[in-house]
Amino acid sequence: MARDEQRPDKAMVDRSEGFGERLLGVLLDRAHEMPPALIAPLVAEEVARVGGRDVSILLQDYGQRMLVPLPGRRLTVGEPEPIGDSPAGTAFLQTTAVEVPQADGVRLYLPLLDGSDQVGVMALTLDTVDDDDRRLLRRLAGLVADTIVTKHSYTDRFFQARRREPMSLAAEIQWSLLPPLAMSVPQVKVAGILEPAYKVAGDSFDYALNDDILHLAMIDAMGHGLDAATMATVAIGAYRHARRAEIGLAEIYAFMDRAIAEQFGPDHFVTAQMMVLDIATGHLQWVNAGHPAPLLIRNHAVVQKLKSPTTLPVGFGGEQPLISEQTLRRGDRVLCFTDGLIEEHDAGEEQFGEEQLMSWVNHIERAEKGVRAVVRALSHALMDQRGGTTSDDATLLMIEWLGGAADHLATLD
Template sequence: MDDAQHSSRRVAVNLSEGFGERLLGELLDRAHEMPPQLIAPLVAEEIHRIGGRDVSIFLQDYEQTQLVPLPGRGLVVGSAFPIDGSKAGDAFLRKTVVEDVQSDGVRMYLPLLDGSDEVGVMGLTLDLVEENDRRLLRRLAGLVADLVVTKHAYTDRFFQARRRMPMSLSAEVQWSLLPPLSMDTPQVAIAGILEPAYDVAGDSLDYALNDDILNMAVIDAMGHGLNASLLATLAVSAYRHARRQDVGLERLYAFMDRAIDEQFGPDQFVTAQMMQLHVGTGHLDWVNAGHPSPLLIRGHRVIERLDSPGTLPVGFGGASPLVSSVQLNRGDQVLFYTDGLVEEHRLGGEQFGEDRLIETVEQVSPLNRGVQALVRSLSQTLKRERGGVTSDDATLLLVEWRGGTADHLAEVDF
């Protein structure tokens, strides 16, 4: 078929630029070369063009308890909102638009979603909200989230806005290593949290979804302070290096073990769990190198401790890892955690312990929708139960297997 015949059969499509496309397109076109400090006034200007006012951008703080305002020309910078118990927090937790009818208009809070990670919330006020406004603003919020994530690599201002107190050097190192702390897809969801957020040193986590395999790791480097963070940095870097060669858990463990042994010697080590979840089938494999057993949660109940043969901590040198497996049901959740969570002593001297952790999981789970909300709530509840004490690093990583397929997201439907 020649070009003329092909053109004659092409379906006629109206490619003229409408108002909504022009609004979003101008934002995207100008953002490419724009320095980070001009993103705020550009977003405010675009919202003013559709009749919006009092524009604010809120980012989640490091402890995942507050939504803190991002300073910037054209933005309204007020007080932080608690994530729990506020309209902005509802939008954040539920990943949906929240409309608050007020005497002078409708205050809208739109979640800022970069992919499936929640960046924060955008707030604005309209005199009247119609369905076209909602559609356009949802798309605008998605673009704003992408801009915030893209531009944050070029400035410290977004990091500074998220901080509610000074951060230690060791914590600075750890936060620079972390992936987004949540991911939500039709097949699988994952969320994590580290404590204490501003002074964490030896704990870390990592994950990557490579086609049909979700790779995950939780590590706890021995010691405290900067040395522990450097040990954790090598462990995570070695894990990523091996993972990106698409190796199995045995070779992945061996590579990490050798890297830490050669650099630090046998006197320093890292406890770890490395996991691979086949998102199409729900088959989970893992190596447990010195961590507490993960908990299998089904129907808001902890139905099983996933005990497995122990493997030597990473860095002792020469160990052969023991791989364990389990078949998950759709909707199952698996909670991985480090020992700092259960070895903390409650007020009065009693160790917190695994039994109390299980009770807390079963108490909190029915009250929360989604893995990110559950991890946040679980972390805060556990902290209260421990009397607010966190003398050691503590990490939670929760994964939920949903099964099915995400292929429909790649289909264009007009």
């Protein structure tokens, strides 16, 4: 059949604007010029057009413990909602709408998803809810999330709303470096967390999905405070620069090594772990420059440490590193972590250690769904075991390989 015969007759396609298109189109049409402060009243107005009221926008705090209300004209600002035990938290962690019947209607909690990163939750009340409401409000929530992410670079208000305690300058720098804390596509999922959220200094991570290749790095700069944050900034910048030049893992290590040595001298270093995962085949490669061995998790239990030859930390002029390899099975998860997680001591007791970490991983893997929920629950459980404090940064980064394809997302049928 000729291409022209496959195309629908333009005159026969209904291109008139319906109610839903008009409602969502207003936000799309105005978003590029809209000051950040006007997002809230426009969203409240759009919700009112479908019979909704009492609109709240809840954003994840930096510690990933609470969903905190965003102040704004015509928004309902209540108390923060716990992520672990609330309808809003369920919507956030499971990325699904939650409906709670109330005396005056139904309270809806809709995840705010920018791509696959959970920005927060939009809550509103309707007298009744049908499938048309659900579809339209789900799409509206997606547009609201995209608008928040776009506008957050233009204002401090979103950052300020997410803070529940004072943040150090070093932590401010580190948070500005991070990619989204979670990413999810049909073939692979990624989630990370930093502790202590408001005082983290030398730990950081980065990732990028380029076609079928997922690139990841986790680093831990020596020291504490601003010096460590500055070194981490250079290390992540060097990693991104080298990665975007499309060179191999060994060459990326060498480039990062030179950058740290030239900038900070021979007495400074950064431990690092760089990985590449082919999301089509599950073929994983990595270089370990002084980090603890990642854990391979299969069927919700740790099955082995991904041991490998280690090279010197970045900045010490190590030899060309050996590339380690592992073929993943569908559903396998890989957990990377910095040494602050296992070298810290239980409250007043012995060092935490890898065995206790693996025990907690097995316990939480059985109780939680999704890499975002597992990483969050694991980090908080370990922090609680340490009495709520830590003397060093403790960072987790988890990958789940699912395989398959995503081509169906690019078709309209």
